[in-house]
Amino acid sequence: xxxxxxxxxxxxxxxxxxxxxxxxxxxxxxxxxxxxxxxxxxxxxxxxxxxxxxxxxxxxxxxxxxxxxxxxxxxxxxxxxxxxxxxxxxxxxxxxxxxxxxxxxxxxxxxxxxxxxxxxxxxxxxxxxxxxxxxxxxxxxxxxxxxxxxxxxxxxxxxxxxxxxxxxxxxxxxxxxxxxxxxxxxxxxxxxxxxxxxxxxxxxxxxxxxxxxxxxxxxxxxxxxxxxxxxxxxxxxxxxxxxxxxxxxxxxxxxxxxxxxxxxxxxxxxxxxxxxxxxxxxxxxxxxxxxxxxxxxxxx
Amino acid sequence: xxxxxxxxxxxxxxxxxxxxxxxxxxxxxxxxxxxxxxxxxxxxxxxxxxxxxxxxxxxxxxxxxxxxxxxxxxxxxxxxxxxxxxxxxxxxxxxxxxxxxxxxxxxxxxxxxxxxxxxxxxxxxxxxxxxxxxxxxxxxxxxxxxxxxxxxxxxxxxxxxxxxxxxxxxxxxxxxxxxxxxxxxxxxxxxxxxxxxxxxxxxxxxxxxxxxxxxxxxxxxxxxxxxxxxxxxxxxxxxxxxxxxxxxxxxxxxxxxxxxxxxxxxxxxxxxxxx
Numbered sequence: 142x143x144x145x146x147x148x149x150x151x152x153x154x155x156x157x158x159x160x161x162x163x164x165x166x167x168x169x170x171x172x173x174x175x176x177x178x179x180x181x182x183x184x185x186x187x188x189x190x191x192x193x194x195x196x197x198x199x200x201x202x203x204x205x206x207x208x209x210x211x212x213x214x215x216x217x218x219x220x221x222x223x224x225x226x227x228x229x230x231x232x233x234x235x236x237x238x239x240x241x242x243x244x245x246x247x248x249x250x251x252x253x254x255x256x257x258x259x260x261x262x263x264x265x266x267x268x269x270x271x272x273x274x275x276x277x278x279x280x281x282x283x284x285x286x287x288x289x290x291x292x293x294x295x296x297x298x299x300x301x302x303x304x305x306x307x308x309x310x311x312x313x314x315x316x317x318x319x320x321x322x323x324x325x326x327x328x329x330x331x332x333x334x335x336x337x338x339x340x341x342x343x344x345x346x347x348x349x350x351x352x353x354x355x356x357x358x359x360x361x362x363x364x365x366x367x368x369x370x371x372x373x374x375x376x377x378x379x380x381x382x383x384x385x386x387x388x389x390x391x392x393x394x395x396x397x398x399x400x401x402x403x404x405x406x407x408x409x410x411x412x413x414x415x416x417x418x419x420x421x422x423x424x425x426x427x428x429x430x431x432x433x434x435x436x437x438x439x440x441x
Numbered sequence: 442x443x444x445x446x447x448x449x450x451x452x453x454x455x456x457x458x459x460x461x462x463x464x465x466x467x468x469x470x471x472x473x474x475x476x477x478x479x480x481x482x483x484x485x486x487x488x489x490x491x492x493x494x495x496x497x498x499x500x501x502x503x504x505x506x507x508x509x510x511x512x513x514x515x516x517x518x519x520x521x522x523x524x525x526x527x528x529x530x531x532x533x534x535x536x537x538x539x540x541x542x543x544x545x546x547x548x549x550x551x552x553x554x555x556x557x558x559x560x561x562x563x564x565x566x567x568x569x570x571x572x573x574x575x576x577x578x579x580x581x582x583x584x585x586x587x588x589x590x591x592x593x594x595x596x597x598x599x600x601x602x603x604x605x606x607x608x609x610x611x612x613x614x615x616x617x618x619x620x621x622x623x624x625x626x627x628x629x630x631x632x633x634x635x636x637x638x639x640x641x642x643x644x645x646x647x648x649x650x651x652x653x654x655x656x657x658x659x660x661x662x663x664x665x666x667x668x669x670x671x672x673x674x675x676x677x678x679x680x681x682x683x684x685x686x687x688x689x690x691x692x693x694x695x696x697x698x699x700x701x702x703x704x705x706x707x708x709x710x711x712x713x714x715x716x
Contacts, residue, residue, distance in 0.1 A: 147539035148613055155619060156540030163527035163590045164546075170565070170587035171553040177564035188567070235459065239452050252702055253460040256467065258709065259698040261648040263666040264687040267673060268466045271473070271680050279469060279485040317463055322710050363710070374557040377650040381670055395559050402563045403655055412563055419560040426555055 232319030266381030532597020
């Protein structure tokens with residue numbers, strides 16, 4: 142980022158005049174709360190008494206020895222499979238099968254595939270709670286109609302199936318996004334690479350591994366960052382579909398923060414989890430960005 | 442020719458399949474909103490016998506979606522207008538103006554773009570309580586401006602950094618002040634970037650859930666997503682009524698998306714995803 146020069150006679154602090162209004166709101170309502178979350182994580186506090194007690198790292202010790210946190214975090218990892226791995230896989234599959242030339246009617250498909258991204262997660266939750274409803278949900282109706290009544294379940298109330306059921310909603314939301322992202326990226330890969338490699342006798346799979354995947358490096362990076370973060374911070378969907386239940390079968394870190402802070406008044410403890418979540422998200426985005434630039438330097 | 446057509450068929454089949462999987466649940470919701478309970482069970486994806494608006498009426502008046510809608514409109518307009526205006530200014534400062542301290546200011550703002558609401562919600566609750574702003578529109582507007590400005594700054598900075606410098610210098614030679622250069626010379630060029638910013642911030646604000654859930658206790662100040670979540674708690678089994686409510690929540694973002702989809706997709710593919 143280069144420094145911009147002031148014109149002769151111009152005050153070199155002029156930029157601050159333009160920066161200040163936005164910066165102040167940002168500092169007060171975003172940056173200060175970030176720091177305050179970290180600070181609060183070293184205290185024990187119930188949220189309303191005037192006294193906070195400094196407890197050092199005790200909240201973190203509690204978090205790491207808490208079976209609830211461990212299982213919530215594991216559920217987030219399972220969600221990475223549904224929010225990230227599956228959609229990226231489906232997206233790459235489709236991008237490689239679809240032509241690199243634009244297909245007629247693609248605009249329509251693009252509009253549809255992207256749709257789940259713009260709809261409120263609460264609405265998505267309402268839709269899927271209906272679909273998974275044990276008595277009158279279309280999924281069980283369909284299974285009954287196919288003569289598979291033995292497979293019908295109370296999907297969101299089943300201890301073993303609730304987590305994959307909620308996770309698959311995540312797949313439904315994310316796969317169109319990944320597909321469009323990769324299809325857009327394919328447009329920038331020169332046709333010549335494919336032609337040249339065909340002449341050299343490369344098959345479709347080799348072309349996919351050696352041309353398509355490296356060509357989509359930037360897009361794959363964006364898809365990974367976006368979907369992994371979505372899987373780590375999931376809250377709305379769990380709140381609407383299961384509230385973490387049955388039992389703690391779909392408890393996730395975001396919901397645990399909410400529950401600890403606003404239902405159990407364990408503010409310090411909740412802040413410690415929030416701090417850890419923030420660090421995980423920062424680590425994921427910095428790591429993937431680093432990997433990408435590392436790759437670019439290598440290939441340059 | 443024949444070979445090319447044969448080649449196209451499996452591709453279209455895949456596209457149709459995956460599009461169908463997206464559309465099926467959404468169309469079930471749409472059709473369900475016009476049905477009665479029994480009609481819905483008889484055929485989840487059949488057309489309603491009559492396009493009955495009773496469910497919408499009940500959600501809108503009895504379910505108080507009229508009030509939630511008004512709240513969502515007020516909050517969204519305030520957040521979009523303020524964030525976009527402030528982001529144009531901050532982006533201009535970063536991209537084209539002399540700005541001592543730029544090197545450490547930029548990562549400071551980038552941080553806000555990367556952290557989720559979950560990371561700030563606890564102190565925000567107590568901070569806004571202290572200011573006496575909890576349970577007011579301000580509780581929803583101010584924090585969302587803060588977070589939107591961090592993304593907006595990054596977005597507009599990349600526009601201004603790539604703006605033609607010759608044009609900016611020429612305007613200065615002609616005696617334009619920095620302020621005039623921004624609005625007379627650069628603003629017309631910035632419109633596509635600004636449009637993308639407007640639609641993205643609108644969508645995030647309209648769909649925002651956690652802040653509104655935690656910071657608003659007064660039912661008459663709830664926004665649509667939170668209103669719908671509580672509505673669902675109350676009418677768990679009345680799917681057609683829930684569907685009508687859900688459609689009211691989803692419709693504005695879907696309409697804006699369809700009208701501006703070029704801008705939407707451009708922004709979101711640029712890595713601008715924040716829920």
